[in-house]
Amino acid sequence: MRGVELEGVSLDYGNRAILCNISLCIEPGERIVLLGPSGSGKSSVLRLVAGFQAPTMGVIRLGGEVVARDGRITVPPERRGVGMVFQNLALWPHLTVHGNLDFGLKVRGIHKKEREQRISDMLDLVGLKPFARSLTTRMSGGEQQRVALARALVLRPDTLLMDEPLSSLDDELNQQLRREIKRLHAELSFTLLYVTHRVDEVADLAGRVIRLHKGNAIPASDQFGA
């Protein structure tokens, strides 16, 4: 497992500052929740860690290796060992559940036999084996969430990024999937960065909470008035 480190990271869009001189250190296997209101820069932190954007200033390290520095990407997203569950899930509607999971494995040149085994294991893990040949568009919201989670995890990432993945679900399903995320984290031991604005998700999922406000990380001692 690899830790995540942000050192003096800033992100601007033109004159607009999205993140201001943020420094974070996340230990390997840690479960971190990024909490903050809309526009606080939570999703931008995930996009920087994923490698979809480069920080205007500062350094990002994964497992001690510099992956981005001062406006430059040094390691592209596909070589960072990072998985992501997007807010809108971003499931590929023209592919089946199996196809969604198989895509990344195939691209990485993994042998068919091993691919099938890993897909089968992962679908078992998230309880979706009967849906392997279904199109994701015909599935319920909760099932689609599980597919997105399985697609990210089947590639065995060191770090899993989750961008408000449960925001569109009702409370009961939300709780059920939180339990599943914790179970999967315990079984697979990835580093988890989970973005949310819901306090109940924080209480349930966080090993540690980092609060963002207007692009600034609030020190741990100030959180929740502590």
Place this chain on the structure above:
Amino acid sequence: MLYGKRQTVTHAERWTLVLAVVVVAIAGLLPVLVVIAESVTVEGYMSFESYNALLSSPRQWRWLGNTVLLGVLVASVSMAVGLPLGLLLAKTDLPFRSALAVLFTVPLLLPPYILALAWFHVLGRGGLLTQWFSPALGELTHEVLFGLPGSVLVLSSSLMPVVLLMTIAFTRTVHPLLEEAALMTAPWRSVLTGITLPLIRPGVLLGGLLVFLLATGEFAVPMFLRFDVYAVESFTQFAAFYQPGAATAFAVPLAFVAFVALTLERVHLRDRTYEVRFASPRSGLLTVPLGPLRPLVMGAVLLAWLLIIGLPLGSLVAASAVGGNYSEALGRSWDALLRSVAYATTGATLLTVLGFFIGYIVQRRSLPGWRSVDSLTILLFALPSTVIGVGLVTLWNRPLLGAIYGTPLLVLIGYVAQYIALTSRISVAGLSSVPRSMEEAAQLSGASWFRRVGLIVAPLTGRALGAGWLIGYLFCLRDTGLSMMIYPAGGDPLPVRTFTMMANGAPALVAALCVIMVAAALVPLLIVGLIFAGASRENAQAA
């Protein structure tokens, strides 16, 4: 989702997209720059002689006035007819709306001069009105047809579908919740005028602007109906007198009119007409119930189609049905027909591929200057074919470039220049329904940009690409102005051959050629329509 300058763009992505821009720039921008440069050059020196001659002649000003007047009148009539018709077909519970929309779009698929000939068979001396009523009436309508009123009638019936389609497309982008919120407090009539119409206004205005530009650039119809406009003069200078200098000088005011009109569009409609999303399922759209008026409105719509389209095209078919003409027409045009289909198929494929990448640049904002790329494609579409044609000939007619000039390659380059806006805008619409996160998910999976585009984006925009190909095919097939100037010797496509034969061929034979042209445009449309209908049925059954 906000994307800044620092989003990651791979080398493969950047260079592929840059290559697409370079191809479009060479095909379209370079010829236009050459036109401008040539218009201020005499025997290798800079000179405004052509412009002096142009500006000092009262005739030129009359032609410019005629050109703008024709454009304004055609745009006004098209909007007056196309907007209400589009609303009827998009927002009401009128039966067979899709079929009616296709029927009203038929004229757009044909070279406008075919409609001019068709109207001639109705209103001209010895036409249907003469036969049905009296020679005196035929004489009167003949006088009206040849001149401004006839040009407005023909071009409006040909270009009105642009406004109609824009109205339908933009009406489908209005979120039903916005109308439902208004319906809580107001009747449908107020909702339409207070909510729906203001929301779709940018799209309708853009449609009107495109009609204006297409009308000002059209030369075949005014030439046939003997109405003096700039495009005719520019074409005549080039084709009849072979005076490229004069032709370019005549072309520049047309380019200027197009530039001014598009600048106005950018200032007033900027960011409001970028993305026309593909229609959400129709069940998701609110429709206005016509109630007891439904049969009456249906009758009125059918009557309108009959008068605007059915009557002229029917008269053309009737005129062509004199014994033996079709076999003779086919015998004399078989090679041109095959060539037309080959040009259009290849052109549409090129346009689809390039349009996809240009659309990708615009929708994903992948390159700096994406807005300029979009503006360039729209400007090229709006420029009269004579401007691009003169530019292409001037640019490519050089000893070293013989491998391109005088071959079908130049025709294909011309198609790319003139019509790339169509396929790129359709790609923008298709791409807007594929969230960037789908590509990002594939990127995290390890897929290269080509794999992401080939395995994720292209399949998800397949419908848009198919529609783009079809529209590209139809526009290449109907093209007359550009092809007329750049076709290789002995390689004329069908619209050019038909137009040439209009000058000295037997009317029945020319009518038969026009009907063959109509069939060549409609057959692929029907085939694609049947395929889409079959796919929709399968989807519905599967759901």
